[in-house]
Amino acid sequence: MAASFASGSSPPLRPENIVHQTISTSTRPAPSASSKSNTMNRILSFVLAAIVGMLAGCASRPSFEPEPEVATPAPSAATPWAGGTIQHPRSRWTPVAWTELPGFNDDPLFEAWNAWIKSCERPGPIFAPLCSEVRRLSIGSGEEQRAWMQQRLQPYRVDALQGPTEGLLTSYYEPVFEGSRLPSATFVAPLYRPPATLGQRKPWYTRQEMDTLPEARAALAGREIIWLADPVDALVLQIQGSGRIRVTEPDGRQRVVRLAFAGTNDQPYKSVGRWLLDQGLIRDASWPGIKAWIAQNPQRVNELLWANPRMVFFREEALPELDAMFGPRGAQGVALTPGRSIAVDPGSIPYGTPVWLASPGPLVPLQKLVMAQDTGSAITGAVRADYFAGWGVEAGELAGRLKQPLKLWVLWPK
Template sequence: MSGRRVALVTLLAMLAAAGAKADAASLSPVAFSAIPGWAEDDHAAALVTFRKSCQAIDASAAPLRPGVPGGAALAAACAQAAKADPAGARSFFERVFSPFRVGRGQLTGYYEPEISGSLKPTRRRDTPLLARPSDLVSLAQGETAPGLPTGLQAARRTSAGLKPYPTRAAIEDGALAGRGLELVYLDRVDAFFVHVQGSSRVRLPDGSALRIAYAGRNGRPFTAIGRLLVQRGEMTPQTATMASIRAWLAAHPEDGRALMRRNDSYIFFQIDKSLAPADGPRGGQGTPLTAGRSLAVDRTVWPYGLPMYVDGVTPDGAPLRRLTIAQDTGSAIVGTARGDFFAGSGDAAGALAGSMRDDADFFVLLPKPTKDAAR
């Protein structure tokens, strides 16, 4: 068997052990020294974030939802991480993982908004965030049922079987009214962007705050309204930032409402009382996200907990070279070389995240076989 074939077989085994579904042929082994900015990164910060993921990878940790991986390879890496000295974090990652170049793809950003809300509807805050309905059934990747269109990621349980869940427009028109699902009321545009981001800190009139966390989605396809505005000639790809989209929606309230309803995807939420004020929101893995170190990935390709290195730029052109951990996902995050960078909480993080949409080089760190990692 040729050396190339041996390497490919070994890589396939590593991918399977890690729970990934990436095409091994698309990955190229590289040396750590060949990764731009690797030596200068704060590996101790990445180690802290990786250890948070290990709490969910461990078999005794309750996952947020079914499907959180706890593969033997990542579990073994977690055992090594528990003993690692932060001062030797770089050595830990180089000893326990092997780096591979995934390819070049789009790097966007997201954040946790901090917005004002109310527990009761008001003239300005008339749009509720809804709790997860009891008849919502999340579907596994590729799962379907008789009568369901292919590609849906959730469905509605009925006496006649599974049916497509109502669209955003239908829900806004009252498809779930009268079920007591309302958690908090927001301005319409604020509510829409909380759906896009997947979480929020909501400041109430009495000064207290609620942490709003993702609890499910209606399974309908996501449509980016920024792309629709570009197609209509209202903006260019360069000017379609989160800030400019919000400004357009505010200036065109009726047309903006119709535009937002073009996105059939609808998110359901829960109030998370377990997070400390300093914690980030919970990602898809169920662990609190870390600003600058958590990455949302395509969950059908990469398992949660894998270290992913990104080599990109910030909106102002500065290098963004960072070892991140796959801890979240999103309906718009599709593909092997695709990531969504968690920028943090609040307006400053939002300004950064809303302008991130450049290409970046992606690298994945796959855990070595246990006997090799222990050397």
């Protein structure tokens, strides 16, 4: 997730010019989805009501560190309150009218349907019965999709069990860098596969020990996947947990691959921005401020990097053309959709839940349908979301600056 470099979470990245990225696809009118009989609606409503207390739960982990082959969370209990209110471990849901959702009639819902169909690849037990209808409506009009949602779903306002009802929205993204299979005078910063001895020592060596101890260096020998030109870019990719690399192969061919999270050294994450602030070296802990300090102090780059003992290891994934429009897999186990996927606290909102998100700005006013498909160690609390901005420089600029108030409504089957 992206917040200030001075925070204990993920730092801001390349925030010079903000461009909001979402996937835009064209739509065309189509016949509305076929309706169920009244009898079937009553039966399905009864079944959904019977299992509404069974919600997905999962331990929190960094959204920028997606675990491989994450299983769909098993249902856990949620307690219905009087008047239809539902309590979760970290939030309370209060039923509201559709008119309470700001901008509901204005959102181009077909953009969100890409993310919803992805969720239907690994749906939880609550939403699985609706997936056939969701797929049929992928060719429906916005009016048909809106009418279906109002017929089949009930909006609930998400509130904290205690404290303010307004929360925090931040953002994260997938970096894009140039890389090489072999080291050279230009490409000097390696990105590693997990070492064979990773599970034999917990925590494993720190970042500094990996650079200086002979036994740590020996364990990493031959584990290099790709080399980057800038060790600070390598740190950025490790913080975000995945990235796209335009790699030059030994035969001179170029292609784009994805490096996905495959493990860590189990050392704590420490903010390099916080380190710079604590030492009085900068007053501006934004990415431009940190870059300016690095340019003036190139001899201290290792000292800066070693301030964060955490190291992330990767695995390489092919990036087929059809998959290039989606991001890495989130905690739900499905590919993220730019502008329509968020990371949440699963103790507040289960994975695969459609969520109405509203944030007034000041950077980017947002009122839209998104899907809860990821989580993060810093994404905790009832009204908390990390917005997947996409990939590349422009997405990084947005992710680096987005930090603004938030309100959330979950859309739950009736």
